[in-house]
Amino acid sequence: xxxxxxxxxxxxxxxxxxxxxxxxxxxxxxxxxxxxxxxxxxxxxxxxxxxxxxxxxxxxxxxxxxxxxxxxxxxxxxxxxxxxxxxxxxxxxxxxxxxxxxxxxxxxxxxxxxxxxxxxxxxxxxxxxxxxxxxxxxxxxxxxxxxxxxxxxxxxxxxxxxxxxxxxxxxxxxxxxxxxxxxxxxxxxxxxxxxxxxxxxxxxxxxxxxxxxxxxxxxxxxxxxxxxxxxxxxxxxxxxxxxxxxxxxxxxxxxxxxxxxxxxxxxxxxxxxxxxxxxxxxxxxxxxxxxxxxxxxxxxxxxxxxxxxxxxxxxxxxxxxxxxxxxxxxxxxxxxxxxxxxxxxxxxxxxxxxxxxxxxxxxxxxxxxxxxxxxxxxxxxxxxxxxxxxxxxxxxxxxxxxxxxxxxxxxxxxxxxxxxxxxxxxxxxxxxxxxxxxxxx
Ligand code: PHE
Ligand code: NA
Numbered sequence: 001x002x003x004x005x006x007x008x009x010x011x012x013x014x015x016x017x018x019x020x021x022x023x024x025x026x027x028x029x030x031x032x033x034x035x036x037x038x039x040x041x042x043x044x045x046x047x048x049x050x051x052x053x054x055x056x057x058x059x060x061x062x063x064x065x066x067x068x069x070x071x072x073x074x075x076x077x078x079x080x081x082x083x084x085x086x087x088x089x090x091x092x093x094x095x096x097x098x099x100x101x102x103x104x105x106x107x108x109x110x111x112x113x114x115x116x117x118x119x120x121x122x123x124x125x126x127x128x129x130x131x132x133x134x135x136x137x138x139x140x141x142x143x144x145x146x147x148x149x150x151x152x153x154x155x156x157x158x159x160x161x162x163x164x165x166x167x168x169x170x171x172x173x174x175x176x177x178x179x180x181x182x183x184x185x186x187x188x189x190x191x192x193x194x195x196x197x198x199x200x201x202x203x204x205x206x207x208x209x210x211x212x213x214x215x216x217x218x219x220x221x222x223x224x225x226x227x228x229x230x231x232x233x234x235x236x237x238x239x240x241x242x243x244x245x246x247x248x249x250x251x252x253x254x255x256x257x258x259x260x261x262x263x264x265x266x267x268x269x270x271x272x273x274x275x276x277x278x279x280x281x282x283x284x285x286x287x288x289x290x291x292x293x294x295x296x297x298x299x300x301x302x303x304x305x306x307x308x309x310x311x312x313x314x315x316x317x318x319x320x321x322x323x324x325x326x327x328x329x330x331x332x333x334x335x336x337x338x339x340x341x342x343x344x345x346x347x348x349x350x351x352x353x354x355x356x357x358x359x360x361x362x363x364x365x366x367x368x369x370x371x372x373x374x375x376x377x378x379x380x381x382x383x384x385x386x387x388x389x390x391x392x393x394x395x396x397x398x399x400x401x402x403x404x405x406x407x408x409x410x411x412x413x414x415x416x417x418x419x420x421x422x423x424x425x426x427x428x429x430x431x432x433x434x435x436x437x438x439x440x441x
Pocket of ligand 2: 024027228229
């Protein structure tokens with residue numbers, strides 16, 4: 001095994017880890033998936049439950065992945081083998097399958113962002129929201145979508161095959177600020193729209209009646225979105241922490257990653273809903289097309305909107321690239337470490353398989369939605385749940401010791417963290433998973 005006889009890869013610079021983790025977290029989950037989940041799950045009620053999941057479940061669960069990775073210095077399958085025995089070995093497998101499913105359609109959606117960047121350069125954004133909706137439907141599926149999916153996958157494969165991820169650091173340094181600046185600018189524009197007031201009420205004021213009526217679908221959707229957006233539940237954060245040789249303060253790092261990720265998603269919501277409400281469109285209607293329809297309409301309405309839009313969608317495509325790289329990296333590290341396959345053949349073979357699995361999603365939005373719901377609300381939550389049980393109940397001694405490296409004596413906070421994982425986190429994930437399965441079947 002490579003980790004035994006050759007020195008394992010590690011981060012080149014002090015900040016390499018945090019940049020890669022932010023690069024993984026910030027992606028289509030924030031810009032594409034978050035607003036359409038809010039729209040489908042009734043607005044503020046979803047936002048409230050989502051934020052609770054981020055803070056009360058996502059934060060402790062990210063620490064679990066970080067300590068498991070840094071302690072074992074292994075890929076997710078190897079890490080699980082080292083931490084548990086018997087059936088636990090198979091949990092790493094769930095991660096690998098999950099990553100494979102997610103990346104297949106993630107790449108299709110990333111293809112849409114490339115298409116919309118080009119659409120800006122063609123001055124093709126339509127200011128009329130209904131026309132923009134029709135345009136999205138015509139662009140999102142079909143041969144062109146398959147070709148763009150292939151193009152995106154090819155770029156991901158090239159980066160991972162040649163191990164040139166060092167470039168991520170630079171990309172993230174430019175990208176995250178760029179997304180924030182453009183999104184804040186757009187949110188200010190959205191604030192001036194006629195429907196803004198109504199949209200803010202919908203988005204920011206949780207309607208408790210909606211919550212009471214629809215909690216059975218809101219809870220699993222919020223849990224799935226929290227895991228998806230933070231790159232949790234499939235071993236990405238575990239793998240990235242496994243390359244750490246340094247005793248960083250993992251609690252501070254988690255807070256930084258979560259802070260950036262949540263801020264970006266939140267700001268995108270401040271753009272999407274005012275645009276939809278102003279046009280009188282039901283926020284649930286555009287579904288997976290929500291940002292493409294609403295942002296394209298907003299860009300279509302603005303002077304130089306074509307240019308701002310092209311830059312924005314291109315930036316999102318690059319953000320999607322750094323997330324996709326992290327997903328593929330987990331699958332590749334498994335094949336290299338556990339199967340002894342070379343990096344290039346492993347990457348190319350996976351890329352081919354991912355391209356094929358993504359084709360149905362590029363042909364039918366309903367299929368994309370099925371893959372997405374299954375991966376998110378079931379597979380990611382299941383992975384997070386099992387890892388929490390293993391680390392929280394069976395390996396808590398090493399977990400606290402590992403977290404203390406780089407922080408110092410945690411005192412009661414260490415126990416508070418472990419007990420949070422043991423009871424409330426596990427209970428919340430169990431409820432979400434059960435509701436997710438019931439909703440899916
Ligand atoms: N967190 C990424 C996003 O928000 C998606 C992702 C999920 C990446 C799971 C890695 C693992 O777009
Ligand atoms: Na995210």
